[in-house]
Amino acid sequence: MTAPYVSLTGMSKSFVGVKVLKDVSFDVRPGEVHALLGENGAGKSTLIKMMAGLYTPDAGTIVVDGKEMKFASTRDATAAGIATVYQELLLFPEMTVAENVFLGHYPRTALGIIDWPEVRARTRQLLDQLDTFDLDVDTKVLSLSVAQRQRVEIAKALSKNARVLIMDEPTASLVEADVQRLMAVVRQLRERGVAIVYVSHRMSEIFALADRVTVLRDGAHVGTRDIGEVDERELVSMMVGRPIDSLFPKAEAAIGETVLEVKNLNHGRHVRDISFALRKGEILGIAGLVGSGRTELALTLFGMTPATSGEILLDGKPVRIASPRQARDLGIAYVPEDRGLQGLVKSMAIRKNVSMASIEGVSSGIFIKAGAEAQRALDAVKRLGVRCRSIAQPVGELSGGNQQKVVIAKWLQTNPKVLILDEPTRGVDVGAKAEIHTIMGELVKQGVAILMISSELPEVLGMSDRLLVMNGGRVTGVLDRAEATPERVGAAMTRLETGEAA
């Protein structure tokens, strides 16, 4: 077994008196993928930021290649061969790929001016090593997709001769096909002897990629295991500190009559001739690649982009939905894909966010009944298990999972018949994710009809009673729970026209 390239021992760190990391040890060897797991707030980011030289530890030692190091800045860490690809990519959109890759360490000619032919040639070489032959080094970064930008970031790291590559949730914003490609790149880097620290929430990737896995919880080291020694269930319970019964607790709910029926619905290029029915107590999953029209369909049903033609029937009666307000009044709720953008007013208190969609329900005349409003918010916070200091806390201070629960709480106040959940667990940690799935189960038991959009295949497969697959704005398949296998769904996601779809 090779010796670790970087090893951290006894790392501790406090911020304003709060210990966020307690005596954590971690190491990574050349040619290994070491996954770092933990819920939000477990200390993963703090640990990798210390490795990257962004934070200085209060206690603990960093040994790189046998020598003890003190990183005063990210420059020191880079010099020691440690590079990081952050979740938010740090590229300059107005510059070309080549300009970005060598930014800060451009090769120079004998005269001391930047050697552009060399910059472009070496960028080409780095991209080719990543099997990214399709990316032009002279394209501006702003025209690239997220996946392409990520590869530019990786090339940038390699251009600095990184021996250790830290990847912080690299697949969080990628679609499935790009995830596969990224995983191929990671494997290739491992074969070339790069040591990789891989932070991710997604179990399937960890089992596909990692050699070892380290779990953190509440700033403490829970354990480090070889990947062969553990299974998914064990990892999850290490992360949340309690056993989780089932990853996708599909609640058995009685499925009733049709609540929502859509016939030949159209809006622009992304919602084309869509028909389906949703029944009481049912979870209908919508699968499809990004750009397949999933979110656009939700926005049309919710009145954000009203349908240009087609019919929507609610409880058998035709309705016209021209605004979110009308949709709300008809009993349709929409938990949006991007909760920061469309779901929450982050500067506002939890109490005010919870009542926002149902303000008439806590008002008499034109005035809000403060007591009733607070009581509802308190009840909702307790029922959904929102972890917060008080209901007066601004929503922006909560973690992703808790923010998502506030959005769900807001819509439950309106007593919806149809609940549309768009990526309900994106950016949410494992514990909160299971809780949101449990909430979904409880809701369908009470007769709510749920339309769930998710990019995460195991989630759609695990939670849905039926599955609607979309591509190019059209329905390309309708599958029952029993017949929905990853292969069939994947085939339908890339199919162009409706085949045997019902």
Place this chain on the structure above:
Amino acid sequence: MAMTGIDLPPVRPRTGLQRPGALRRLVSDYGQELVVLTAIVALFIVVTMVNPRFISTNNLTSIFAGNAYIAVAAIGMSMVIITGHIDVSVGALIGVLATISGTLAVAGYPVWVAWFAPVLVGMAINSVIGVLVAYARIPSIVVTLGALSILRGGLISVTGGTWISGLPPEFLIAQKRLLGLPVPIIAMVVLTILAALWMRYSAFGRSLYAIGGNPEAALATGIPTERRTVAVFAIHGAFAGLATILFATQLQVIQSTVPPNLELTVITASVIGGVSILGGTGTVIGSTLATILFATIGSALIFVNVSAYWLRAVIGLLILATVLADMLRRRGRA
């Protein structure tokens, strides 16, 4: 208790959750307002120690009554800024409305017509601005910059810069007293309290904060953001009309110009009072207190024998300090 729309068993019950205490809520909801109030009180104490005549009733009523119209205009302005917009034309609007009101009064119309005309015309003009902002989606700063030029230029062209004199005495409501207090002070206090209650406890007021905090989320929650935007501009126009009544009836004549930079003074009052220039937070109580603070500083400078020209510099420092504090607060919760 089945208060929630849909019942759910607790996922992981949390104990110890409750509404925070009254004092903590006061400090967290009215932080900036308390700061401004403290500054006013401190200023009074210091200046009175230097020159005891400062605290005389005459001085106080003249400070407050003369500036009340700014506070009233700042109520509407605060609502507009809370909603995430701005209006740089309010000074010019008040000038136009004052001329309309004075002309009607001199022409022999009943005084109530002369009083109500500016309110109605203010609402009408600002509704047009609101429609352009909400439906044509032109940024409010651009629309109101245009309105500023049109109103100011139009006023000078139409009046030729002449003053209106010969106003009937019963028209001059700002010179009257009610229960021994000047009418402008009563109007300022009553309008501030009513507007504050309405902003804090009405669904309409709440929706303005939501729109200013995150317009997309407000729309996606079923708040009719466009209608609300037009409405808030119209209400702001009504407050500009009320401010006009107090402004135009102070003296025996109405000038065809308003104090220079009146719109900036009004915006400054909102900002120093704690209304975030980025929208979503602040109260009308803050803007009224800030108006009182400026007036007090202006008068205090005279009483301690400092050139009143320093007033602008002091207010400038206050603006920067307030906006800096706002940015730091926002960074803390980002």
